Amino acid sequence: MSKLEKIVNEKISPVAQKISAQRHLRAIRDSFATIMTFLIIGSVFMIIANFPITGWEELQVKLFGEEFPQLIMTPVRVTFDFMAVYIAAAVAYNLSKRYNIDAFTVSLLSIASFILLIPFNANIELDGKMQVVPKVLQIGQWVGAKGLIVAILVGIFVAEVFNIFIKKNISIKMPPSVPEAVSKAFSALIPGFVIICITLIIRTIFASTSYGSLLEMIYSLVAMPAQAFIGNSVLGAIGLSVTSTLFWFLGINATSTLNGVVRPFWLQLQQQNIAAIQAGLQPPHILTEQFYDLIYMGGIGATLGACIILILKSKSKQYKQIGKISVIPGIFNINEPVMFGLPIVLNPIAFIPLLITPVVLILINYSAMYFGIVPKPNGIFLPWTTPPLIQGYLITGSIKGALLQLFDIIVVMGIWYPFLKVMDKKQCEIEMKEQEEDEDFDFKL
Incomplete structure (x- = not known):
C-alpha cells in the first residue's frame, strides 16, 4: 500500500464516513443520484443539438426544418432547466424517508414552497426596450441550476418543519376507519399550512428589500464574491x-x-x-x-x-x-x-x-x-x-x-x-x- 493510499484509508476515510452519514448530506447526495436519469437523457439531446461539427445547426435546419434546433433542445430544457424543482422535491422526499414521515406529501410541499419564493415576473426585451412582464416563470432561471442552493435549503426546511409537527402530534387525527389517503391528507393540513405561511412571509420580506427575493440575495452572496478571484x-x-x-x-x-x-x-x-x-x-x-x-x-x-x-x-x-x-x-x-x-x-x-x-x-x-x-x-x-x-x-x-x-x-x-x-x-x-x-x-x- 502506497503512502497516499495509507493516508486516505487511515486519515481521510474515517472522517469521510462520518460526514457521509450525516442525514442532510445523505439526502442531498441521494437526491442528485435520483435525478441522474433526467441528466443522462438531457445530456444525449444536448450532444445531438450541439454536436461539434462546423455547419451542424445549418444541416439540422436543412434536413428537418427551421424549428428542429429548438425542438431537439426541448428535452434539455425540461431536464436541466427544471433541475432546481426536481431537487427541491427529491431532497424533501429523501430526508422525509429517513424520518419515516409522509415523503410524497412533503416533496409536493417542497415544490410549492420553492416556487412560492420565485418572483413571478421576467425582464424581456421588446422593441429594443427591457420590459417587466408579470406572472411569468422563466424556464432555466430560478427553476434551473441558478436556483439549486435555495432548492436544497427549501427541501431541508420543509422536511424538518413537517417532521417536528408530526413527531409532536400537532396534526389532525382521523378515525381508523377513514381511508389512509384521506387520513394522510388531513394530518398534513396543519404542518402544510404553517410551511406555506412561513414561505409566504419570507417572500414578502425579501420582496421589500433591494434584492427582491431570497433567491437573488443568496445568488448574489455566492456569485459576486467570485469576482474577487x-x-x-x-x-x-x-x-x-x-x-x-x-x-x-x-x-x-x-x-x-x-x-x-x-x-x-x-x-x-x-x-x-x-x-x-x-x-x-x-x-x-x-x-x-x-x-x-x-x-x-x-x-x-x-x-x-x-x-x-x-x-x-x-x-x-x-x-x-x-x-x-x-x-x-x-x-x-x-x-x-x-x-x-x-x-x-x-x-x-x-x-x-x-x-x-x-x-x-x-x-x-x-x-x-x-x-x-x-x-x-x-x-x-x-x-x-x-x-x-x-x-x-x-x-x-x-x-x-x-x-x-x-x-x-x-x-x-x-x-x-x-x-x-x-x-x-x-x-x-x-x-x-x-x-x-x-x-x-x-x-x-
Missing part, C-alpha cells in the same frame, strides 16, 4: 477553479452560477487576442474562457480521466458500469452522470482529486503557454461540447494544443487513480456482502 493571473485562475470545485462538490452547477459573473471579463480578453492575431501579433492573454475549456476535459475536475480509470481498473461492477455510461457524455464535456452517479458530489474522498486536478492542470498549461511551448488561445469561439484533443487543436491553432491535452489526460488519470482505487475497494466489499446476503437468502428459500 477573477484576474489575469494564475492565482485568479486557481481561485476560480477552487470556487467552481466547491460549488460542484455541493451539487451546484458552478458553470451556471459563476459564468454570468466572469464571462464579461473573459470576453474582453478574447477580443484582445483576436485583435492581436488580426494585426499579425501574438495573442497577449492566456486566461481566456478557452483556457478553462482546455482544463476541464470531461467537465469540472477533468473527470474524463476518472471515467477512463473506472472502465479500465474498477473491480466493482457498479463503478465499471458508471464509467461506461459516463465516458461518452464525458467526451463531450458533460460530467453530470459521473458526478451524481458515482457519486463525486458530497463524496469527501472524491473531493480531493476533484479539487487538486484542475489546479495542477492550470499550472501545467499556463506554464506551457507562458514559456511559448504551446501557443496561447487564439480567441475563437467553440461549442463547449467540443471533445478534448480536437478542442486543444482548434483553441491553440496547433497540434501542440492537442498533445498538451493528451498529456493532461495522463496526468489526470494519475491523480484520480489512488482515490478511485480506495473507493472501488470499498464498493467491492459492499457488493460482495450484498451477494452473500442474496445467496444466503436463496439458500434459506
Whole structure:
C-alpha cells in the first residue's frame, strides 16, 4: 500500500464516513443520484443539438426544418432547466424517508414552497426596450441550476418543519376507519399550512428589500464574491477553479452560477487576442474562457480521466458500469452522470482529486503557454461540447494544443487513480456482502 493510499484509508476515510452519514448530506447526495436519469437523457439531446461539427445547426435546419434546433433542445430544457424543482422535491422526499414521515406529501410541499419564493415576473426585451412582464416563470432561471442552493435549503426546511409537527402530534387525527389517503391528507393540513405561511412571509420580506427575493440575495452572496478571484493571473485562475470545485462538490452547477459573473471579463480578453492575431501579433492573454475549456476535459475536475480509470481498473461492477455510461457524455464535456452517479458530489474522498486536478492542470498549461511551448488561445469561439484533443487543436491553432491535452489526460488519470482505487475497494466489499446476503437468502428459500 502506497503512502497516499495509507493516508486516505487511515486519515481521510474515517472522517469521510462520518460526514457521509450525516442525514442532510445523505439526502442531498441521494437526491442528485435520483435525478441522474433526467441528466443522462438531457445530456444525449444536448450532444445531438450541439454536436461539434462546423455547419451542424445549418444541416439540422436543412434536413428537418427551421424549428428542429429548438425542438431537439426541448428535452434539455425540461431536464436541466427544471433541475432546481426536481431537487427541491427529491431532497424533501429523501430526508422525509429517513424520518419515516409522509415523503410524497412533503416533496409536493417542497415544490410549492420553492416556487412560492420565485418572483413571478421576467425582464424581456421588446422593441429594443427591457420590459417587466408579470406572472411569468422563466424556464432555466430560478427553476434551473441558478436556483439549486435555495432548492436544497427549501427541501431541508420543509422536511424538518413537517417532521417536528408530526413527531409532536400537532396534526389532525382521523378515525381508523377513514381511508389512509384521506387520513394522510388531513394530518398534513396543519404542518402544510404553517410551511406555506412561513414561505409566504419570507417572500414578502425579501420582496421589500433591494434584492427582491431570497433567491437573488443568496445568488448574489455566492456569485459576486467570485469576482474577487477573477484576474489575469494564475492565482485568479486557481481561485476560480477552487470556487467552481466547491460549488460542484455541493451539487451546484458552478458553470451556471459563476459564468454570468466572469464571462464579461473573459470576453474582453478574447477580443484582445483576436485583435492581436488580426494585426499579425501574438495573442497577449492566456486566461481566456478557452483556457478553462482546455482544463476541464470531461467537465469540472477533468473527470474524463476518472471515467477512463473506472472502465479500465474498477473491480466493482457498479463503478465499471458508471464509467461506461459516463465516458461518452464525458467526451463531450458533460460530467453530470459521473458526478451524481458515482457519486463525486458530497463524496469527501472524491473531493480531493476533484479539487487538486484542475489546479495542477492550470499550472501545467499556463506554464506551457507562458514559456511559448504551446501557443496561447487564439480567441475563437467553440461549442463547449467540443471533445478534448480536437478542442486543444482548434483553441491553440496547433497540434501542440492537442498533445498538451493528451498529456493532461495522463496526468489526470494519475491523480484520480489512488482515490478511485480506495473507493472501488470499498464498493467491492459492499457488493460482495450484498451477494452473500442474496445467496444466503436463496439458500434459506
